[in-house]
Amino acid sequence: MRQLLNTLYIQTQGTYLHLDTDNIRVEVERTKKAMLPLHHIEGVVVFGNVLLSPFLIHRLAREHKPVTWLSEHGRFMARTETPMSGNVLLRTAQHACAGNAARTLAIARLIAAGKLQNQKVTLLRAAREAEADDAALLRQAARDINVQIACLPLTETVDEVRGTEGTAARLYWEVFPLMLRQSRDFFWLSERHRRPARDPINALLNFVYTVLANDCASACQAVGLDPQIGFLHALRPGRSSLALDLMEELRPVIADRAILTLINRQQLTPRDFVLHEGGTVSITEEGRKTILAHLAERRREEVMHPLTARKTPLGLLSHIQARLLAQHLRGDRPHYPPYLHR
Known part of the structure; x- marks a missing residue:
């Protein structure tokens, strides 16, 4: 069941x-x-x-x-911080791993590799449906990201992993608008930044990433992991670094594709955004309802998980990945296997 x-x-x-x-x-x-x-x-x-x-x-x-x-x-x-579930030995192993530079680097490399691979797959999928000029640029960006994936095994510190991931991110966001087929004059992206959002795409990304981060934090807690002790993201007071780590490889699969689908199907239009004085952009209440309804549908969609070889709802991917990470931390798996979308 x-x-x-x-x-x-x-x-x-x-x-x-x-x-x-x-x-x-x-x-x-x-x-x-x-x-x-x-x-x-x-x-x-x-x-x-x-x-x-x-x-x-x-x-x-x-x-x-x-x-x-x-x-x-x-x-x-x-x-809310609900009573922690899981074995205290798992959290002890997690903290010990976070204090081990070599193990932290190995996990950070794999998380980043999973994210970059899923970004590449997203670009190639969009290229198959794009016009010739856009398709060529999307495929070139995918090739450039592939170069960054090949650089990850050569990184010697977590900071170098973050730098490689950042280079790939710039390549990805530069061509992100080319994956849109509707209202390109409105849905533009200057550059990827957090808050305040200064364009509609950043407003969407900020909102959907917040929802996804909450799902990943819940997955960490359900398994018994400490959401604040991560490996790729730096440790900061109040930051759920491990939840952000788990979210990285799921961003292109769940969040980015949701945004592309909503815009390309014209379920989101310029009417769903408010342009404020000072150049900031926010999403209307109706727009947020549309996004949340679509995300609920996406969670029920099934994909074949490459490791379990079983059809799995997208909404459970964060829980599966959290359990795989827990198995690695306990020593039951030699490496953490990131989720790779097909």
Whole structure:
């Protein structure tokens, strides 16, 4: 039996969630909008002005179901730390590995290689559907990224791995708009940067990456790993470095392809964005609903996992990769196998 983990996303401002026996009662302006069985929910993500009763927060925490608070526009604010599951020996092994420069470098190389390979596959797939001139540029970018993949085994420090990954990222983002087939005059990308978003593509990437990072943090906690102790991303207070590590190889597969699909199918249009004074861009509430609905559908799509050789929902990839990493940290696997999309 296989269960696809469900996350409840609430973004209607003024919504109130509270516990009603074994259900989550959803109210807007004191009017009941839904009753959701608690056992169907594996986590709650709320945007902006959304209230949760203390009893609901306590119940979710007892059942290892995290609550994540984001700003109205999708910026991460806070996340409940539910009681840790898993074996304390796993976390001890994780901390020991993070203190071992050679092992940290080996894991960082493999995570970066997985990300770059999936970026290359994304570019080549788009090239098959693009016009001749765009296809040539996409294939050239894929070849250039392949060169960077070949450089990864030669890196001697994690900083060098980050530098190689950064070079590949610049190649990837330079041609990213060429994978769009609709509204290119509006959906432009100056360069990849975080916040504040100054173009529609960055606004989309920031939002979808926040959702994906939350999924990866949940996967780490479910396995018993410490989400803050990573290998590729530098350790910083308040940063879920390991969740960001797991997210790297899934970005092109889940997040980037979701954005390309929504734009190319015209499910997202210029009407779903707000241009603010100062040159910043945000996504409307309806636009965020469209994105979240599409991501929910994507999670149910099945792909053949190259290691398990079984069809797996995209929504469970982060959990599988977290378990594979845990096996490596325990010494059950000689190397961490990144997810490679076909």
